[in-house]
Structures are given as C-alpha cells and as structure tokens.
Amino acid sequence: ETGVTQSPTHLIKTRGQQVTLRCSSQSGHNTVSWYQQALGQGPQFIFQYYREEENGRGNFPPRFSGLQFPNYSSELNVNALELDDSALYLCASSITGQGSSYNEQFFGPGTRLTVL
Amino acid sequence: AQSVSQHNHHVILSEAASLELGCNYSYGGTVNLFWYVQYPGQHLQLLLKYFSGDPLVKGIKGFEAEFIKSKFSFNLRKPSVQWSDTAEYFCAVNYKAAGNKLTFGGGTRVLVKP
Numbered sequence: 728e729t730g731v732t733q734s735p736t737h738l739i740k741t742r743g744q745q746v747t748l749r750c751s752s753q754s755g756h757n758t759v760s761w762y763q764q765a766l767g768q769g770p771q772f773i774f775q776y777y778r779e780e781e782n783g784r785g786n787f788p789p790r791f792s793g794l795q796f797p798n799y800s801s802e803l804n805v806n807a808l809e810l811d812d813s814a815l816y817l818c819a820s821s822i823t824g825q826g827s828s829y830n831e832q833f834f835g836p837g838t839r840l841t842v843l
Numbered sequence: 844a845q846s847v848s849q850h851n852h853h854v855i856l857s858e859a860a861s862l863e864l865g866c867n868y869s870y871g872g873t874v875n876l877f878w879y880v881q882y883p884g885q886h887l888q889l890l891l892k893y894f895s896g897d898p899l900v901k902g903i904k905g906f907e908a909e910f911i912k913s914k915f916s917f918n919l920r921k922p923s924v925q926w927s928d929t930a931e932y933f934c935a936v937n938y939k940a941a942g943n944k945l946t947f948g949g950g951t952r953v954l955v956k957p
C-alpha cells in the first residue's frame with residue numbers, strides 16, 4: 728500500500744459520455760501525476776498537477792483535463808469518451824520542492840474505465 | 844522523441860532459473876532510471892532506481908539492475924526466481940529535461956512455473 732487512493736475502482740461508460748476519476752495523494756505529497764495504461768501497454772503520462780495548476784502534459788487531447796484541490800487531491804476528467812479511452816488510469820503522488828530534480832512517485836491502484 | 848523499449852513481451856521460466864529483462868531508452872540527456880513491478884491485482888511498486896553513482900543497483904526482493912550508459916540500457920536481473928515473482932515488469936525513465944514525469948516501456952509479463 729502506498730497511501731494513494733483512487734475512486735472508483737471500476738467504471739463503465741458509453742461513447743460520448745463524460746467521466747471524472749478521483750485521486751487522493753499520500754499524506755504530505757503536494758504533486759499528482761496521471762497516467763493511462765491501455766491493455767498490454769505501459770503507462771503513458773497524461774499530465775501533472777502542482778499548486779493546483781497543470782505542471783506538464785503528455786500527448787493527450789484537450790478533452791482530457793484535470794483539477795487539483797487545496798488538499799492536494801486531484802480529479803481527471805475526460806469528455807466525449809471514445810472506445811480507445813478504455814484503460815487503467817493511474818494516479819501517482821510525489822513531493823515537489825525538496826531541492827531534487829526528481830521526486831519518487833507513488834502509485835495508486837488505478838481506476839479501470841471501460842467505454843462501450 | 845523520448846522512448847523506452849523492453850525487449851521481451853512475455854517470459855516463461857521455471858523456479859530457480861535466472862531472469863534477465865532488457866530495457867533500452869532513447870537518448871535525451873541526463874536520466875533517472877527505474878524498474879517497477881505490478882503483481883496481479885496490485886498497484887505498481889518500485890523495485891529499484893538509479894540516479895547516479897555505482898551503475899549496479901540492488902533493489903528489493905533480490906533484484907538488481909545494471910546501467911550501461913554507452914548502450915542506453917538498464918537491464919533487470921535476478922539470479923534465482925520464485926513463483927511469487929510472477930508479475931509484469933516495467934522499465935521507466937525520467938528524462939530530467941522533461942521535468943518530473945516518467946516514460947514507461949511496454950512491460951514484460953513474467954510467468955514463473957512452480
């Protein structure tokens with residue numbers, strides 16, 4: 728267990744719908760990163776949030792958006808769902824500001840999204 | 844583009860056999876290197892990491908990895924596997940110029956037969 732929690736565990740949506748996934752970071756962690764892991768592939772970086780602002784983004788379209796709240800928890804929103812959005816969505820928390828250029832990321836269990 | 848390649852998609856071994864999983868990454872300046880493991884139904888766990896110093900890194904559960912800068916490789920090894928090592932293994936790279944994000948390989952699914 729890493730202390731990073733995600734909800735819901737599983738979700739089924741239909742094409743065109745919108746979805747919100749949630750993540751609570753490990754205690755003391757101020758940064759949240761989101762990754763998409765399609766079946767049979769490695770996780771791909773979607774974006775990262777720090778101080779309630781997007782702090783880096785991968786190659787994902789604007790219909791993938793996020794929020795970070797003052798308690799450092801985060802949401803991932805996906806609009807206009809497509810079949811290819813079916814994947815395991817992973818959240819990882821870390822600490823930014825300790826003077827290191829990289830800070831270890833701790834992963835949650837993921838939310839499995841199925842788009843029909 | 845920054846990319847990470849894992850040579851094998853699936854590996855099947857018997858208990859006590861030795862394991863070596865290959866990982867190569869594209870050039871992108873200074874890197875930090877990681878191996879993660881994902882046991883069935885569990886979250887990603889860090890096995891080991893390399894930031895600098897001794898290129899031979901020891902991790903948890905008897906795993907080790909060797910960073911060979913000239914080959915852009917970071918191969919994972921374990922001398923003698925157990926049935927409990929059945930899992931999916933991911934190599935990941937943090938390209939320092941790209942900030943605090945990880946670029947993952949496609950993963951290697953390892954099955955250890957008892």
